[in-house]
Amino acid sequence: MAAQARMRSAKVLLINLGGLGTEIAKNLVLSGVGFLSLVDNHDVSEGDLSTQFFLSKDEIGTKRLDSAISRIQDMNPRVTLTVDTEDFRQKPDSFYGQFDLIIATDVSTEEAIRVNQLTRKFNVPFFLCGLNGLSGFIFVDLIRFDATDEKLKSSVKTPLGALSQNREVVEVTEYLNEEQSEVYERIVTRNAYKPFEQVLKEGTLKGKLTKRQVKRLTNAVPLTFALFSYRDGYAAVTRHDLEQRATDACVQLGLPSENLKQEYVEQFSQQAGLEFAPVSAVIGGTVAQDVINILGKKQSPLNNFIVLDGISLDMHIFEL
Amino acid sequence: MANASAVRLLGQENYERLRSSRVLLVGAGGIGCELLKNLVLMGFGEIHIVDLDIIDLSNLNRQFLFRQRDIKQAKATTAARAIEHVSNSKLVAHQANIMDVNQFPLAWFSQFSIFFNALDNLEARRYVNQMAQYLRKPLLESGTAGFDGYIQPIIPGATECFDCTTKETPKTFPVCTIRSTPSQPIHCIVWAKNFLFSQLFASSGSMSADEDLGTDNVEEIERIRQETNELHELQELIRSGDKTRIRDVFEKVFVKDIEKLLAIEELWKAREKPTPLYNFKFDEKINKNLNTVWTIQEQVNAFVLATEKLMQRLSSEKQIEFDKDDPDTLLFVAAAANIRASVFKLPLKSVFDIKQIAGGIIPAIATTNAIIAGLSSLASLRVLNLLKNQPKANPTELNMAFTAKASNMSNNRYLSNPQLGPPNPRCPVCSIARGVLTLSQNDLDTMRLSELVGAVQEKYSYSGEVSVLDKSTQRLLADFDFEDLLNKTLAEVKVARGTILLISDEQDSEESIRAPVELYIEQGEPEGINLPDIEVPLIKPAVVEPDETNSEEGVSMPGEIILDEDDKNPKKRHLDDASETPAKKALKTEEEHVVILD
Ligand SMILES: [Zn+2]
Numbered sequence: 020m021a022a023q024a025r026m027r028s029a030k031v032l033l034i035n036l037g038g039l040g041t042e043i044a045k046n047l048v049l050s051g052v053g054f055l056s057l058v059d060n061h062d063v064s065e066g067d068l069s070t071q072f073f074l075s076k077d078e079i080g081t082k083r084l085d086s087a088i089s090r091i092q093d094m095n096p097r098v099t100l101t102v103d104t105e106d107f108r109q110k111p112d113s114f115y116g117q118f119d120l121i122i123a124t125d126v127s128t129e130e131a132i133r134v135n136q137l138t139r140k141f142n143v144p145f146f147l148c149g150l151n152g153l154s155g156f157i158f159v160d161l162i163r164f165d166a167t168d169e170k171l172k173s174s175v176k177t178p179l180g181a182l183s184q185n186r187e188v189v190e191v192t193e194y195l196n197e198e199q200s201e202v203y204e205r206i207v208t209r210n211a212y213k214p215f216e217q218v219l220k221e222g223t224l225k226g227k228l229t230k231r232q233v234k235r236l237t238n239a240v241p242l243t244f245a246l247f248s249y250r251d252g253y254a255a256v257t258r259h260d261l262e263q264r265a266t267d268a269c270v271q272l273g274l275p276s277e278n279l280k281q282e283y284v285e286q287f288s289q290q291a292g293l294e295f296a297p298v299s300a301v302i303g304g305t306v307a308q309d310v311i312n313i314l315g316k317k318q319s320p321l322n323n324f325i326v327l328d329g330i331s332l333d334m335h336i337f338e339l
Numbered sequence: 340m341a342n343a344s345a346v347r348l349l350g351q352e353n354y355e356r357l358r359s360s361r362v363l364l365v366g367a368g369g370i371g372c373e374l375l376k377n378l379v380l381m382g383f384g385e386i387h388i389v390d391l392d393i394i395d396l397s398n399l400n401r402q403f404l405f406r407q408r409d410i411k412q413a414k415a416t417t418a419a420r421a422i423e424h425v426s427n428s429k430l431v432a433h434q435a436n437i438m439d440v441n442q443f444p445l446a447w448f449s450q451f452s453i454f455f456n457a458l459d460n461l462e463a464r465r466y467v468n469q470m471a472q473y474l475r476k477p478l479l480e481s482g483t484a485g486f487d488g489y490i491q492p493i494i495p496g497a498t499e500c501f502d503c504t505t506k507e508t509p510k511t512f513p514v515c516t517i518r519s520t521p522s523q524p525i526h527c528i529v530w531a532k533n534f535l536f537s538q539l540f541a542s543s544g545s546m547s548a549d550e551d552l553g554t555d556n557v558e559e560i561e562r563i564r565q566e567t568n569e570l571h572e573l574q575e576l577i578r579s580g581d582k583t584r585i586r587d588v589f590e591k592v593f594v595k596d597i598e599k600l601l602a603i604e605e606l607w608k609a610r611e612k613p614t615p616l617y618n619f620k621f622d623e624k625i626n627k628n629l630n631t632v633w634t635i636q637e638q639v640n641a642f643v644l645a646t647e648k649l650m651q652r653l654s655s656e657k658q659i660e661f662d663k664d665d666p667d668t669l670l671f672v673a674a675a676a677n678i679r680a681s682v683f684k685l686p687l688k689s690v691f692d693i694k695q696i697a698g699g700i701i702p703a704i705a706t707t708n709a710i711i712a713g714l715s716s717l718a719s720l721r722v723l724n725l726l727k728n729q730p731k732a733n734p735t736e737l738n739m740a741f742t743a744k745a746s747n748m749s750n751n752r753y754l755s756n757p758q759l760g761p762p763n764p765r766c767p768v769c770s771i772a773r774g775v776l777t778l779s780q781n782d783l784d785t786m787r788l789s790e791l792v793g794a795v796q797e798k799y800s801y802s803g804e805v806s807v808l809d810k811s812t813q814r815l816l817a818d819f820d821f822e823d824l825l826n827k828t829l830a831e832v833k834v835a836r837g838t839i840l841l842i843s844d845e846q847d848s849e850e851s852i853r854a855p856v857e858l859y860i861e862q863g864e865p866e867g868i869n870l871p872d873i874e875v876p877l878i879k880p881a882v883v884e885p886d887e888t889n890s891e892e893g894v895s896m897p898g899e900i901i902l903d904e905d906d907k908n909p910k911k912r913h914l915d916d917a918s919e920t921p922a923k924k925a926l927k928t929e930e931e932h933v934v935i936l937d
Contacts, residue, residue: 023541023660042709045403049705051658068425069342072376075424094403097658152348153717153726183750282728295344296380300373300713305753308486308706308745321744325753329717330729332740334754 022315027053029314032118034107034134035059035125036083038070038294039150042303043122043310044087045073048095050311056101056118057091058110059084070294107134116141120310123147125294128219128250135160135215144313147215148306151246152290153329154239155302158218159309159321164210165189166319172202184227185211185322185338210322213339218324219247222339225273233274237328238283240337241276244268246291253291261288298329342382342427349720350727354382357725361385361450365437365467366457367414368392369703370481372404373712374457379422381716385429387451389443390415391436395514396570397533401705407570438466440837445473445775445859453719454478457712465768468493468501469839472769473859477722481715485701488711489741492722492759495769497734503763519600520610521683524676525696528688531676532661532697535592536668538570539577540649540659577650585646589619589639593678613683629690638677638687645671663698672697707742714740714754735759771841772856774871777863778829786868788816788832789825794868795842799875801853803846810839810857819845836862851877 031052033040036059047055061067061083063074073087082104092100108130115121115137123134123146131147138145139162147158172193181187190207213222222244228236245264249255262284269276309321327334346354362383364374367390378386392414394405404421405414413434423430435442448454448470456478458464464480471478471493478493480501493500516522517530573591576584597615600606619639626637633641648667649659661668673693680687688696718738724731738756743749762769778786788807796805806818809832816824816832824832834840838860844852856875 023658023662024656027657046706046709049401049403051400066343069344069380069382072380072422072425093406095400152344285728289347293344293347295348297377297713297717300377300709301717304706304709304713308704308710311706319750321753327753330721330726332714332718332738332754332756334740334752334756336744336751336753 023051026051026311026315029119030054030056030117031310031314032056032058032115032121034121034123035061036071036073036087037061037067037125038296038299039124039148039155039303041071041073041087042299043124043148043307044091045094046304046307047310048091048098048100050307051095052098052311052314054099054101056103057084057088058103058105058107060104060106070296070299112137112140115143118143120144120314121146122306122310125149125292127252128247131158132214132216132219139214146306146310148302149292150294150298150302151243151287152293152295153286153298154243154290155298155327155329156243157302157306157321157325158215159323160212160214161210161313161320161322162212164212164313164317164320166208166210166317168206168208168318169203170206172204177204177206182208183338185213187211208319210320212323218339219244222324223271223273224337224339227338234278236274236278236335237326237331237333238265238278238280239287239326239328239333240335241265241268241272241274241279242283242287243326244272246287249291256288256291258285258288261291295329298327301327301329301334342380345382348727349725353725353727356723357382358384360452360723361387362719363448363451363454364388364457365454365463366390366459367418367432368398368457368459369401369705369708370483370712370715371414371457372402372418373709374455374481374715375404375418376422377712377716378455379426379428379430381720383428385431387431387433388415388419389433389435389437390418391434392514395518396538397514401703401708403705437463444836445470445861448476449474451476453723455715455719456480457715458482464501469768471495472500473773473775477719479715479719479722481711483703483707483711485704486707486745487742488707488745489739490711490715490718491739492718492737494722494734494737494759496762498737498759499762500766500769502768503760503766519603520606521679521685522610524680524685524688527676527679527683527685528672528693528696529700530679531672532700533702535675536661536672539573539588540653540668541661577646578653580650580654582647582650585643585650588646589642592675593619593682597682611684616678616682629694632687632689633677635678635681635687638674638681641670642674642678645674661697663694669694669697707745710742735761772854772873772875774856774858774873775861776858776868776870777861777865778868779864779866780862782866782868783829783835783862786829787826788829788834791829791834791868792817792825792842794870795856795858798870799842799853799856799873801842801844801846803844806843806845808841808843809834810841811837816840834860836860846880848880850880852880854878 029052031047031054033044033055036044036057044055044057063078063081063083063086065079067074067083068076073090074083078086084102084104088100088102115134121134121138121143123131135145138160142162145160149156177188177191179188179191187209188206189209192205193202194205196203242265245261245268246253248264265279265284266276269279312318313320321336322338324337324339325334345357349357360383362378364371364378364386367375367388371390375386375388393411394409394414394417396410398405399407404418409417415432415434419430419432437443454467454471454476456464456467468478472495475495479490480493481490482488512526512529517526517534521527521530573588576588594615594617597613601612621640621643622636623640624637625640625644626633645667649671652659652667659668661672663669669690673690676693677687720726721732721737735758737759739759740754740756743752743755749755764770792805792807804819807816809816815821840858840860841855843855846852854876856873
């Protein structure tokens with residue numbers, strides 16, 4: 020089946036229509052995903068108006084989803100939208116089994132773990148993403164995914180075998196590209212993934228980065244990790260407590276905690292969970308682009324953790 | 340109503356500054372729509388949007404502020420209207436060319452704290468870059484092509500400008516060339532693929548009858564209705580699955596639409612008129628050789644056959660996207676492109692050639708635009724020093740960013756983010772001393788060119804002959820053996836508001852000559868020549884042929900500044916694992932038939 024046809028038959032669930040959810044919905048609807056289910060039980064608040072362009076000033080107090088839906092549909096009448104204003108936490112397990120892909124935005128660590136357990140149970144690819152003010156993150160669990168990439172063959176044949184902790188070349192086929200009369204390789208790379216809960220417990224960067232990379236690594240990485248340890252939301256975050264947890268995160272990740280900078284700790288303690296339009300755009304664009312890739316072309320997907328530092332624009336991909 | 344998230348991120352004081360800032364957004368296309376949304380949500384006080392273009396059907400699947408009812412409306416005004424419902428910013432839309440000096444003189448640019456470029460052509464990018472240099476205003480440059488994209492903050496005098504590195508000319512075509520006046524085979528291929536095919540088989544913009552059209556103007560509603568109806572009729576014909584209706588599709592596209600174009604006489608004053616393809620017949624003879632150029636009859640047969648197949652598939656597939664490796668879609672596009680080429684008396688191509696060309700047309704990708712616009716708006720906060728708890732960054736501590744993973748340049752970086760480099764001392768734009776010369780209307784009318792040249796020579800210590808070039812039009816006004824115009828008035832040699840004059844030392848010296856100086860002519864009150872106080876250094880004359888590959892330290896390059904040496908070591912760009920940056924790719928040439936459509 021062609022990439023577009025696969026896209027058009029795909030059923031995607033998007034949890035929460037905050038600023039980030041809005042960006043993802045916009046991108047997926049524009050790209051012509053077949054079926055998009057939106058679940059969100061929030062009312063429009065004043066804060067929503069600075070992050071969500073599908074809402075309008077006179078809609079404060081109405082259900083966020085009810086207000087946004089006609090503007091979302093208006094972008095592309097051919098996408099089948101399903102609107103659900105119930106609390107996603109109240110959904111029975113089986114609810115999660117009906118989708119080809121699930122994206123959770125703006126959820127707590129505890130909620131993310133539960134949804135991820137269910138996506139594993141039903142073998143559904145899972146994206147988790149969130150914003151912390153000037154910073155944002157993406158976690159991906161495709162369980163197992165074979166990506167096919169094509170490239171011009173170099174003098175040496177691409178060898179089979181492990182590329183990194185989570186990626187392994189399992190098949191290489193040569194073929195002649197008639198138009199250019201050159202030999203190409205079709206490379207199948209197997210991507211293995213871990214559940215979110217396991218990554219939180221065991222994920223580390225030890226041995227995966229060069230000294231120089233460790234030294235230059237943005238503080239946004241351990242601080243994002245530290246924020247995950249507030250499992251039910253960010254009400255309890257204080258600067259001091261976050262610094263403690265960031266130090267612990269550095270130990271687990273194998274990063275020198277003396278690199279933690281005060282201004283970053285301060286920033287993250289003040290901006291935990293905060294949505295900001297430009298960061299939504301970058302994270303939402305990245306998630307949507309990879310979702311479209313996975314549903315259609317199946318080229319090398321994100322694996323498995325990304326953090327954006329909105330100050331330096333550093334955006335690395337880590338295998339955890 | 341304060342923007343709570345912006346206040347928390349920026350602090351109250353910086354938020355107030357943001358609220359009182361006026362910014363300029365040039366371009367309301369793919370990146371521009373996204374950028375406008377971000378700037379509005381962030382809460383910039385006043386945003387001016389400039390775009391000359393009108394909305395085309397092909398924009399709809401990625402420029403999310405536009406709908407089918409907006410087709411043929413101005414992009415700038417439509418975009419502003421479409422985001423108004425969440426906006427606390429004053430939005431000012433200009434349907435105009437940013438390079439129009441009468442509408443946008445240099446003084447107009449000076450009201451903004453920052454310029455955002457969201458453009459698809461080099462000429463306008465270069466122009467805004469120059470305005471930024473004259474006014475010393477920061478510019479956020481950006482661009483995308485397919486999955487490649489980049490942003491680059493430009494701080495005049497402190498970091499690389501847009502022209503510090505050479506840019507190749509990208510191949511873009513105006514919508515009207517594609518839709519009305521094709522003059523090359525590739526125009527017909529772009530039309531067949533990106534317009535006709537997507538309209539018939541991949542369109543997602545069907546419109547309900549009772550939709551709010553956003554206007555009460557009866558004529559306007561009628562116009563929109565007619566456009567929409569025609570589009571609907573074609574789509575209905577295709578979706579009816581009735582193969583006998585293919586004739587009607589053919590008639591509409593290759594006869595009626597061409598007749599409509601012929602009726603617009605001004606289009607054909609300097610062009611050869613197209614000839615509608617009357618009385619076409621379908622005789623079922625199919626040529627299977629993809630490497631030869633088929634006869635027009637074979638093209639017609641192929642068109643009918645491909646349309647039949649696609650109609651059949653549409654019943655199960657709902658929408659079909661062009662794919663050069665999907666033979667039905669390729670055959671349709673090739674045949675349609677060739678029939679159109681024949682109508683416009685252009686050369687025909689083989690299916691094989693068209694496959695190559697169509698496959699090389701880089702589509703604009705909505706998500707790339709979204710990411711790049713997000714980065715551009717984000718980077719502006721640090722440029723404007725609006726971030727809370729962040730020390731003011733030196734310009735060369737700021738970062739540019741470009742796609743790395745999506746451009747297949749890195750597996751472990753989604754973005755590359757090198758710090759900004761210092762200005763290139765050999766840059767043809769920012770290395771040149773420049774200033775604004777304000778002249779009165781009376782002086783422009785009566786002052787002779789020779790008077791102006793004399794004043795420049797005296798003010799900036801040019802000891803001998805100089806040459807004067809009008810940079811806007813590349814006209815030589817004077818040099819050592821061309822003095823015919825010196826006695827003419829400025830008005831007579833067409834020096835007016837917006838003219839940029841480049842004055843260069845023509846002295847025959849091997850030691851040192853005076854660097855060139857650029858003057859932007861502004862029109863204003865004071866009488867007389869009040870040349871700006873700028874330092875114009877002595878440089879080594881360009882005598883040696885430059886050897887591009889060998890510009891090591893110690894070798895003095897032509898045009899290099901020898902006075903006022905700044906010894907700072909230029910930061911080297913560090914790239915992960917590639918030599919060609921997406922920034923370059925995003926501005927690539929036609930070599931491989933690359934076409935960037937927006
Ligand atoms: Zn420059």
